[in-house]
Amino acid sequence: MGKQRGISLIQLILTLGILGFLGVMAAKVMPAYIEYFSVKKMMASMNQGGDLKGTVRDIRAAFDRRNAIEDVKHVRGEDLEITKEGGETVITATWSVRVPMVYNASACLDFTVTTAK
Numbered sequence: 119m120g121k122q123r124g125i126s127l128i129q130l131i132l133t134l135g136i137l138g139f140l141g142v143m144a145a146k147v148m149p150a151y152i153e154y155f156s157v158k159k160m161m162a163s164m165n166q167g168g169d170l171k172g173t174v175r176d177i178r179a180a181f182d183r184r185n186a187i188e189d190v191k192h193v194r195g196e197d198l199e200i201t202k203e204g205g206e207t208v209i210t211a212t213w214s215v216r217v218p219m220v221y222n223a224s225a226c227l228d229f230t231v232t233t234a235k
Contacts, residue, residue: 143219147227150215153190154229157211160184165233170207174200177209208234 125133160181164170169180178195185194192213199210210232217225 146217146219147225150217150227150229153192153215154231156188156190157193157229157231160188160190161209161211161231161233164209170209170233177207181209203234208232210234 163184164177164180170177172180177200178198180195181198182195192215193211197211197213199212201208201210210230212228212230215227215229217227219225
């Protein structure tokens with residue numbers, strides 16, 4: 119008989135265990151990234167909608183109105199840094215999210231979204 123080829127049962131179990139562990143870790147981090155993309159989308163729509171032309175108070179209120187729909191937990195209108203650069207209004211949001219991974223290990227994710235070009 120020739121040599122047998124293929125994967126053994128132990129190799130299959132180990133491979134599936136590792137893939138399962140990585141899948142669980144990705145699932146724990148995913149909500150933070152979904153929130154990041156929501157903030158990015160809100161700022162892009164504010165920029166396109168002309169909401170950056172008003173006062174600081176108006177900009178924060180516009181962000182909070184959009185946030186009521188998107189339901190972002192870590193960024194509110196009062197957390198925005200609003201500046202003028204080159205005659206244009208620039209909004210920057212910076213926040214950190216701590217995601218518990220395994221037992222006493224956590225992932226700290228830092229996010230920054232800006233309308234600067």
